[in-house]
Amino acid sequence: MKRIAENTINRLIVYKKELERLRKDDVRNVFSHKLAFLSGFPSHLVRRDLMNVGYNGSPAHGYDVVELEKCIADFLCTPGSVRVILIGVGNLGRAILDYCQQQNHKISMVAAFDSDKNKVNKVYHGIYTFHIDSIKNFIKENDIKVAIITVPASDAQEIASALVESGVRGIVNFTPARLQLNEEVYIENLDMMLGLEKVVYFVDGG
Amino acid sequence: MKRIAENTINRLIVYKKELERLRKDDVRNVFSHKLAFLSGFPSHLVRRDLMNVGYNGSPAHGYDVVELEKCIADFLCTPGSVRVILIGVGNLGRAILDYCQQQNHKISMVAAFDSDKNKVNKVYHGIYTFHIDSIKNFIKENDIKVAIITVPASDAQEIASALVESGVRGIVNFTPARLQLNEEVYIENLDMMLGLEKVVYFVDGG
DNA sequence: TTTGAATTGTGAAAAAAATCACAATGCAAA
DNA sequence: TTTGCATTGTGATTTTTTTCACAATTCAAA
Numbered sequence: 001m002k003r004i005a006e007n008t009i010n011r012l013i014v015y016k017k018e019l020e021r022l023r024k025d026d027v028r029n030v031f032s033h034k035l036a037f038l039s040g041f042p043s044h045l046v047r048r049d050l051m052n053v054g055y056n057g058s059p060a061h062g063y064d065v066v067e068l069e070k071c072i073a074d075f076l077c078t079p080g081s082v083r084v085i086l087i088g089v090g091n092l093g094r095a096i097l098d099y100c101q102q103q104n105h106k107i108s109m110v111a112a113f114d115s116d117k118n119k120v121n122k123v124y125h126g127i128y129t130f131h132i133d134s135i136k137n138f139i140k141e142n143d144i145k146v147a148i149i150t151v152p153a154s155d156a157q158e159i160a161s162a163l164v165e166s167g168v169r170g171i172v173n174f175t176p177a178r179l180q181l182n183e184e185v186y187i188e189n190l191d192m193m194l195g196l197e198k199v200v201y202f203v204d205g206g
Numbered sequence: 207m208k209r210i211a212e213n214t215i216n217r218l219i220v221y222k223k224e225l226e227r228l229r230k231d232d233v234r235n236v237f238s239h240k241l242a243f244l245s246g247f248p249s250h251l252v253r254r255d256l257m258n259v260g261y262n263g264s265p266a267h268g269y270d271v272v273e274l275e276k277c278i279a280d281f282l283c284t285p286g287s288v289r290v291i292l293i294g295v296g297n298l299g300r301a302i303l304d305y306c307q308q309q310n311h312k313i314s315m316v317a318a319f320d321s322d323k324n325k326v327n328k329v330y331h332g333i334y335t336f337h338i339d340s341i342k343n344f345i346k347e348n349d350i351k352v353a354i355i356t357v358p359a360s361d362a363q364e365i366a367s368a369l370v371e372s373g374v375r376g377i378v379n380f381t382p383a384r385l386q387l388n389e390e391v392y393i394e395n396l397d398m399m400l401g402l403e404k405v406v407y408f409v410d411g412g
Numbered sequence: 413t414t415t416g417a418a419t420t421g422t423g424a425a426a427a428a429a430a431t432c433a434c435a436a437t438g439c440a441a442a
Numbered sequence: 443t444t445t446g447c448a449t450t451g452t453g454a455t456t457t458t459t460t461t462c463a464c465a466a467t468t469c470a471a472a
Contacts, residue, residue: 005428005429006404009404009407010400010404013400013404013407014384014400017382017397017400018384031449031450033449038384039384040384040393042431044431045429045430045431047450047452048429048430048431050450050451051451056450056451057449057450057451058438058439058449058450059436059437059438059448059449059451060437060438060439060440060449061449062449062450076403076406076407077406077410082406082410084402084406090301091297091300091301091304092298092301095296095301096398099298099398099399103399105403107402107406145409145410146402146405146406146409148402169409170405170406170408171405172398172401172405178220178224178244178245178246180243186405186408186409188401188402188404190396190398190401191223192302192305192378192396193305193306193309193311194219194220194223195378195394195396196290196313196354196394197219197282197313198212198216198219199352199377199394200283200288200290200352200376201215201282201283202215202376203351203352203375203376203392204283204288211458211459214459237418237419238420239419248461250460250461250462251459251460253419253420253422254421254459254460254461256420256421257421257422262420263419263420263421264420264468264469265418265419265420265421265466265467265468265469266419266420266469267419267468267469269420
């Protein structure tokens with residue numbers, strides 16, 4: 001099986017989301033141009049990407065919304081349900097917990113962790129908060145593979161190392177710290193300032 | 207002037223941040239391998255990128271931390287100060303306001319906006335919140351070019367259109383909505399679920 | 413001075429990604 | 443039926459990005 005580029009994966013995730021929206025609006029079929037318009041990518045790239053996932057549309061009716069959504073979901077291997085935990089119930093952490101609750105994704109947030117006694121044993125946006133000390137056991141017992149880090153930058157490396165040691169294989173890192181980890185671990189850095197800097201660059205320079 | 211790829215810009219922003227950190231630790235010089243290690247990219251890519259910004263190091267001492275940081279900052283055109291506003295003082299909005307305060311960037315958050323009467327005229331993390339109705343005037347009077355959107359997805363398109371109409375040229379969009387705008391406007395989509403989905407994919411599939 | 417070791421900068425090659433362009437398809441209307 | 447049209451799927455091409463590999467550089471030590 002051919003390795004798929006990260007950019008392709010990004011786009012597929014966007015297509016999937018747009019397809020989900022179309023499905024909810026009871027739209028049955030969609031053409032590559034329409035999907036391209038909705039996602040913000042050129043239509044030939046849409047077709048090329050769908051070639052990668054192996055879905056075939058028809059020249060007459062385009063793509064079947066439901067089938068294509070399912071096909072992409074299968075391709076992305078989002079199986080029954082993926083359990084995710086979040087570490088750091090600060091402003092941002094709570095925002096994300098809230099955000100997760102709103103979505104009916106196959107990704108389910110199962111627990112939050114914090115070191116602050118005032119937050120431990122409380123429920124935020126439907127998610128129970130445990131003390132950070134119990135995290136290693138939790139990960140092992142529940143076979144958690146993916147975690148979201150929203151702690152202060154200074155704590156990020158230590159937490160991340162502990163996560164990986166316990167079995168976590170993928171991390172969404174919302175802190176500005178660059179994590180140094182075993183390279184089998186997939187890290188998605190989402191430093192919000194970075195996005196802002198990029199916009200500033202493209203607005204007045206590029 | 208040659209057009210620089212978006213990925214290159216992403217990396218340059220990361221290098222700049224690492225250089226800033228090194229500078230604060232009073233490190234004077236850095237080699238491409240070290241900078242590569244800190245940023246998480248291969249060293250030959252670091253060298254290639256620095257070639258793009260036109261900075262020359264020395265084989266004996268590598269790169270001068272202070273000079274290189276300045277060189278990248280100039281290249282990225284982060285001038286004296288860029289004024290940014292934020293729309294939507296919810297969980298996420300407040301998290302970002304907090305985050306901005308912590309950084310001593312050349313990017314300065316100058317105002318927040320919301321439609322909720324309970325939030326208007328209050329100060330969050332040092333930033334004053336105005337009513338959304340005053341946003342068009344504010345943008346024009348203060349010549350705001352960049353905005354961050356953290357409103358509910360259903361309001362995003364309307365707000366974004368109003369921003370662009372008033373003169374905004376770049377938007378950091380934290381909502382899951384795909385904004386349809388004039389294509390001269392630079393949009394950075396930071397849908398947090400998308401990052402999570404990507405990690406899930408690379409952990410159990412790719 | 414001379415040698416050796418480490419590093420930079422960059423042409424050239426390779427790999428990857430995006431775009432083009434068009435044959436093949438399937439429907440609708442004449 | 444037949445014609446015409448809009449669309450898909452995909453080889454081929456182009457462009458972009460990354461990687462390789464090594465000459466040139468600089469310093470320290472002999």
